[in-house]
Amino acid sequence: MRGRVHSAIPILYQKLESRIERMSGLRKAKKYDWKDSNLALFGSDTEKSVKKESAQTEPAWQKAGKSVGIQIWRVVSFKITDWPKEDYGKFYNGDSYIILNTYKEEGEDELQYDVHFWIGAESTQDEYGTAAYKTVELDTFLNDKPVQHREVQGHESQLFKSYFKTITVMKGGAQTGFRHVKPEEYTPRLLHFSGTRKHVEVREVARNEASLKSGDVFILDMGNTIYQWSGSGSNKDERMKAMLYLQGLRSERNGRPKTEVLEEADTGKSHEFYKSMTEEAEDEDEQTEGGDETKELYRLSDASGKLSFSKEKEGDVSMSDLDTKDVFILDTKSALFVWVGKETSTAERRNAMSYAHTFLSKTNHPLIPVSCVAEGHRMSKDFQTAIAA
Missing domain, CATH: 3.40.20.10 (Severin)
Known part of the structure; x- marks a missing residue:
């Protein structure tokens, strides 16, 4: 027992x-x-x-x-x-x-x-x-x-992480859906990619410049437009995983969204990507x-x-x-x-x-x-x- x-x-x-x-x-x-x-x-x-x-x-x-x-x-x-x-x-x-x-x-x-x-x-x-x-x-x-x-x-424990090649955590709950959302009705979301080739984690974060980290990659999904923002210190595994994710999103929407890959060092603050950073910053975890x-x-x-x-x-x-x-x-x-x-x-x-x-x-x-x-x-x-x- x-x-x-x-x-x-x-x-x-x-x-x-x-x-x-x-x-x-x-x-x-x-x-x-x-x-x-x-x-x-x-x-x-x-x-x-x-x-x-x-x-x-x-x-x-x-x-x-x-x-x-x-x-x-x-x-x-x-x-x-x-x-x-x-x-x-x-x-x-x-x-x-x-x-x-x-x-x-x-x-x-x-x-x-x-x-x-x-x-x-x-x-x-x-x-x-x-x-x-x-x-x-x-x-x-x-x-x-x-x-x-x-x-x-x-x-999460390493055992739990080992079950999935990628763990994606989105904001919302039971009434939200991953699919069947028309791009023009889409609520913009900023996705944070971090990890290694063995395991990359994807987490939705606040659309705020404070969320951006030079060591990682982010995707801004605006429905009809999708940006991949690659931090200057991000690794190739994070960039590749983000690119595959971006391609998957575009495929789900029958190729309609236009996409653009942005390098941190080459992207000015006047770019539409930065103009979309309008949400309040999130509180830090207590742990x-x-x-x-x-x-x-x-x-x-x-x-x-x-x-x-x-x-x-x-x-x-x-x-x-x-x-x-x-x-x-x-x-x-x-x-x-x-x-x-x-x-x-x-x-x-x-x-x-x-x-x-x-x-x-x-x-x-x-x-x-x-x-x-x-x-x-x-x-x-x-x-x-x-x-x-």
Whole structure:
């Protein structure tokens, strides 16, 4: 049995279901509120509050995990809906998604799973609360085999990024469409390209000069006109990816838009590209990147008769540092892992993710990826990398 903490999830879900009937839509939050993110709802407890029968009645799961590959669903008004395969790798910052990766280890026939829920920066608590709950439900449907992960926009794990050659994040939500938009009705958008040949990320940013970075490439999509702005320090991979993206946009519109490639050093501020930079600048992300990379291991235990949370170790961590009777939280500063021993108490299991959430909210890296790891179950590749054998 997997050590997850969702004793509060059924209550949350009942509230979500009761609100469906009295809400015609979801009001978007200004930005992902990581201090009140319902992270504690991610996971499950030993009493299996998420019933197998409930999981089996969810239509979206009927074809889940049947064969090797990626499957994606989006949360729309508390419901789980299929995400078109042609849009895999494309996400809206106003939505939350569930991503299932089904695969086989080399030389083995048994199917293995990783299930992620991805939180857009402007997704509502209702949406990512539903995504968290449904992630547990999907895990239950697949007999507790998946490793669960939380992903936050802009801070995705390497495992998550490996699923897509390009990740594109656009502004908007469930009512917005990637396709079938007439160029003359198009709302201009500025797309930021950054990365390497192996993985380039595309993110819609504010049409403001402050968004432009000399080390990257940008596309200004105005519908009938598309500009590619190449920063003086951008690399060939970013330029090539942007060019292919630009060609794809033009193709989708039957070749009607005219295109122009602009070099930063050769483009004056009187150019139409700069005149279109009329939006307000975006706020900087609250998460601090880089800095201290020292691993920290914490223990959650009730051996004394009450729950205690304490730092166990700093520096390199090995499996020998873990005790089957307790819960351990490993913070690598780029990812956080909750390891649940087979002999942990009910209180420890139920409170594991809540303590992890509280801990993260007080750090300068609250948005890092989070994974649940249960003793005796398959360890994620990221966890194997983070901890010595």
